[in-house]
Amino acid sequence: MPVTNWILSTFVLNHLVLINASQTAIQTLTSVIKAQSAAILIHEYDSIPDIKPYDNCVYYCGNPSNTSVDAITKWLQTLPEGSIVLFEDSDLSPLDPTKLSSSFTSTRLDYGAGLLILSTPKTSACLSPLVQTSKNTSDTEHFLFLEKCKFFADYWATKARIALSEKTKEKNGLINVQARFLMIETLEKEKIISEQNLKIDSLLDENRDLMSALEQAQAREKEWLSFSQTVLQTQDALTSLKNFFAQPRNILKDIARVILNKNLGVFVPSLPTPPSFPLQSIPVSDHNTSDIVCLEKEEVEIYSPATELGRVVFVIGDTEAEQLTQRCTHNAEAARLAGYTVRLKSCPEIGPDDIDWATILVFYRVEFSDHVSIMMQIAQERSMPVIFDIDALLCMPRLARSESVSAQFSSLFSEEQLETYFYTLWRTLVRASICTATTDTLAQTLRLDRPISYTLPNIYDVATWQRGRNNFREKCIFEDNSSVTLGLGYDILKNSIFFKSTSTTIASVLQKYSHVKLRLFTQGFSDKNTYIEKYFPELIPSIDQIIWQKLDSNNDSMLNWKGVDIALFPCPTDNVYFTSQSENIYLRTALCNIPLITSPLPAYRECIEDGVSGFLAEGVEQWHAALVKLIENTKIRHSVGLNAYHGCLWYFSVQRQAKFLKSIFESTKSEASSCQEFERQIARKSYRAKSLPHIVGCDIIFQKDTLSPSDVSVIITSYNYEHYLLDALESVRLQTLGALDLIVVDDGSKDFSVALTHEWMQRNAHRFNRVLLLRTTYNSGLGAARNCGVAYAETPYFLPLDADNKLLPNACAALLVATSPMTAYAYPMQQQFGNATADHILGQSPYTPSRLQAGNYIDAMALIAKWAWAACGGYYVNRAAMGWEDYDLWCSMAELGLQGTHVAEVLAEYRVHGNSMTSCVTEQGDHKHSVITLLEQRHPWIKLVQKNVRTTR
Structure with a gap:
């Protein structure tokens, strides 16, 4: 097929005649001609046509075994000049081209199914690379061209075998899955049958009870009938007595005398007790039952996700890609999360139903093919956007060289195979409407071919975040402070040349600090010491300080960073492939609070603040200085790791990705939406966090961690509030949410708050998943104390609670239920208490961000997502203007488009007293003026309506 395609694309033809061709050949050659948009007429025949031959024609013949050699030879003699004849099967021993007329030249391709090519002298010159003649081509050119054809044939044959193997593997997997589902269904059916049998037994028991009750009722009924008859007889007797009493007195005296003399007993009937019936539920009619079912269905619809914005199919081209x-x-x-319905499928699995269903196609590393061409053609006809996504510089054929790409590719493919792979990716790229890439550098490179290219970084999910935080929490509890472990960010076998640039510096550090260990990752080999002696002899004096660890299946897996104190990522900065690499090493290490020293690649320069959230080192001196600083100073190591963690929480979050993806997808719907979304993208700029949160130093007074997951941390900040503190602590203990963390930050109190909290935590630590008592090194102010508590929180959400306020028991649970993955914060209503005149309900206004322009109406006591706090740079820290830290946070979230939600339920109590910070500090004239000035500088769009009096909360 590659040779046939080359011929059709090389010559100017008028006709293509297909004789006894296979269905595959017909479809393939037809699609090639349509792709060229050439005016070529296609004719199909079952046998050699008995018609006048066509001019400028290529004849493609299937297996001619049903036609005699003489008939074929006779037919060939009738063909005019300029004709080319291709026989699909070259095993035509009866047909000897040398015995044909001298007007034909020929060649055979014996690989694959085989191909016999015949051409007239008029076309032989054009076929010179293919048809060997002494006049128009050399033996070398002919040989090289045939070898190239053989390479393509082998390439496609191998690819077909791989596809068949994958299809078989997928089919087997599907059979296994179906078998597993059948087993599950069988177990479920058996369970249902068992439950139904239990219900039948229960109904039979109930039936027996009812029959027994019915028998008792019937017996009682007989007793009542007997009693009724006795009553009637007694009534008749009494009537007779009454008549007797109506007689004269003497007669009565005589009767009485007779009765007394005979000692007659008086009949008093015993009254039987009324029959008792077992209590039963009132049976529901069929009509009522149907109403209930309908109501349940309506509730499901009510609580279903928001209206879908579109349907996205992610088409996976490279199913073996690490990313x-x-x-x-x-x-x-x-x-x-952005509101779209999604499907993920590998490219061969995509069928017409998927294309009909989709409104957006996203191609990840998809090589161009006829299948892809058809998909793109249908998408173009339906005005459906096609987005090409790539995570490495793999779509530039000129870069398909072993010295340009990573060891991952150069060790698996030849340069010719790489060039083919890069070229087919490039063909998909140039036909897409939009491109997305992992870094700004890569996106800028793609704009050479696709001007609309966006940066979508690699992001973390909940599971990755949880593994990273577990690594850090375990390290805090079980850390061996007697040693410091350095960890290399890649497999040393594949990238030894990159490590060589810093191995001398690391060797000198290991020799200087005997407590420093070096962890090297590898897929595993037998003699590691021999490897060191051969490639890194400078490390021989410190060979006992080297720890070998087998690389996990994914070389950036969180398991590889467990126990590492300092991460190292030396790599070339002058290689075009590496300069477009993503920040994966930073993301993984940051989630574990591990400071990273890396070569200054463009993506790492964007996300790392040098010396603050990591170190960018180039050259021996910078690497040595960074290593020494982190090894010798534990506080700097802790601070840099913490800043790295806070720096990655927003930019690499699924929430930010959801908002940006929505903007990209919506921009494809119409000119108006494209204009609107581009305005939003310009306003967002890089859409990174406003800044790193300001975290002050603190001491850990008490801690207990069960290393179990939890969703909420309640953070109590306190300054000289020992009289109210126990109320706040008890309100947290009584929360109905089971798994709960508690962090108390004492901001340099001078009373007995710390001792009181310490004693209470020791008594109640068993109630919580994790408890922590922190004390700032000096009185830092409200914003600093809150940031300190949030920095130590290991849950997705936190709830700040001032020490003079209280939570109602259902507060944490109700607020958590009200959130979604895209919710930045949820705030409740609060009941004032503590003062006879203070009985107002606070926080009754629904969430409307534009209302923040006039003043704050949301209290600090809200459930806040930690990623949203990090996006805003945390609470501001300014003792001269403290008091409105919560208002500033809500304003920052509004600027980033982060959504809050209102819970219309009283879930907390707000204490009103004369010693509160609001009364004693915030509302004082000069201080309040400083607060307002600061807020107006940070958020120029706010227009406060009450500057001289306290704003309504």
């Missing part, structure tokens, strides 16, 4: 999960699974989850 497949990040580029497809994670982005699909982001699209779902």
Whole structure:
């Protein structure tokens, strides 16, 4: 097929005649001609046509075994000049081209199914690379061209075998899955049958009870009938007595005398007790039952997700890519959170139903093919956007060289195979309407071919975040402070040349600090010491300080960073492939609070503040200085790791990705939406966090961690509030939410708050998943104390609670239920208490961000997502203007488009007293003026309506 395609694309033809061709050949050659948009007429025949031959024609013949050699030879003699004849099967021993007329030249291709090519002298010159003649081509050119054809044939044959193997593997997997589902269904049916049998037994028991009750009722009924007859007889007797009493007195005396003399007993009937019936539920009629079912269905619809914005199909081209999960699974989850319905399928699995269903196609590393061409053609006809997604510089054929790409590719493919792979990716790229890439550098490179290119970084999911935080929490509890472990960010076998640039510096550090260990990752080999002696002899004096760890299946897996104190990522900065690499190493290490020293690649320069959230080192001196600083100073190591963690929480979050993906998808719907979304994208700029949160130093007074997961941390900040503190602590203990963390930050109190809290925590630590008592090194102010508590929180959400306020028991649970993955914060209503005149309900206004322009109406006591706090740079820290830290946070979230939600339920109590910070500090004249000035500088759009009096909360 590659040779046939080359011929059709090389010559100017008028006709293509297909004789006894296979269905595959017909479809393939027809699609090639349509792709060229050439005016070529296609004719199909079952046998050699008995018609006048065509001019400028290519004849493609299937297996001619049903036609005699003489008939074929006779037919060939009738063909005019300029004709080319292709026989699909070259095993035509009866047909000897040398015995044909001298007007034909020929060649055979014996690989694959085989091909016999015949051409007239008029076309032989054009076929010179293919048809060997002494006049028009050399033996070398002929040989090289045939070898190239053989390479393509082998390439496609191998690819077909791989596809068949994958299809068989997928089919077997599908059979296994179906078998598993059948087993599950069988178990479920058996369970249902068992439950139904139990119900039948229960109904039979109830039936027996009812029959027994019925028998008792019938017996009682007989007793009542007997009693009724006795009553009637007694009534008749009494009537007779009454008549006797109506007689004269003497007669009565005589009767009485007779009765007394005979000692007659008086009949008093015993009254039987009324029959008792077992209590039964009132049976529901069929009509009522149907109403209930309908109501349940309506409730399901009410609580279903928001109206879908579109349907996105993620088409996976490279199913073996290391970043497949990040580029497809994670982005699909982001699209779902943005309001889109999503499907993920490998490219061969995409069928017409998927294209009909979709409104957006996203191609990840998809090589161009006829299948892809058809998909793109249908998408173009339906004005459906096609987005090409790539995570490495793999779509530039000129870069398909072993010295340009990573060891991952150069060790698996030849340069010719790489060039083919890069070229087919490029063909998909140039036909897409939009491109997305992992870094700004890569996106800028793609704009050479596709001007509309966006940066969508690799992101983390909940599971990755949880593994990173577990690594950090375990390290805090079980850390061996006697040693410091350095960890290399890649497999040393594949990238030894990159490590060589810093191995001398690291060797000198190991020799200087005997407590420092070096962890090297590898897929595993037998003699590691020999490897060191051969490639890194400078490390021989410190060979006992080297720890070998087998690399996990994914070389950036969180398991590889467990126990590492300092991460190292030396790599070339002058390689075009590496300069477009993503920040994966930073993301993984930051989630574990591990400071990273890296070469200054463009993506790392964007996300790392040098010396603050990591170190950018180039050259021996910078690497040595960074290593020494982190090894010798534990506080700097802790601070840099913490800043790295806070720096990645927003930019690499699924929430940010969801908002940005929505903007990209919506921009494709119409000119108006494109204009609106571009305005939003310009306003957002890079859409990174406003700044790193300001975290002050503190001491850990008490801590207990069960290392179990939890969703909410309640953070109590206190300054000289020992009289109210126990009320706040008890209100947290009584929360109905089971798994709960508690962090108390004492901001340098001078009373007995710390001792009181310490004693209470020791008594009640068993109630919580994690408890922590922190004390700032000096009185830092409200914003600093809150940031300190949030920095130590290990849950997705936190709830700040001032020490003079209280939570109602259902507060944490109700607020958590009200959130979604895209919710930045949820705030409740609060009941004032503590003063006879203070009985107002606070926080009754629904969430309307534009209302913040006039003043704050949301209290600080809200459930806040930690990623949203990090996006805003935390609470501001300014003792000269403290008091409105919560208002500033809500304003920052509004600027980033982060959504709050109102819970219309009283879930907390707000204490009103004369010693509160609001009364003693915030509302004082000069201080309040400083607060307002600061807020107006930070958020120029606010227009406060009550500057001289306290704003309504």
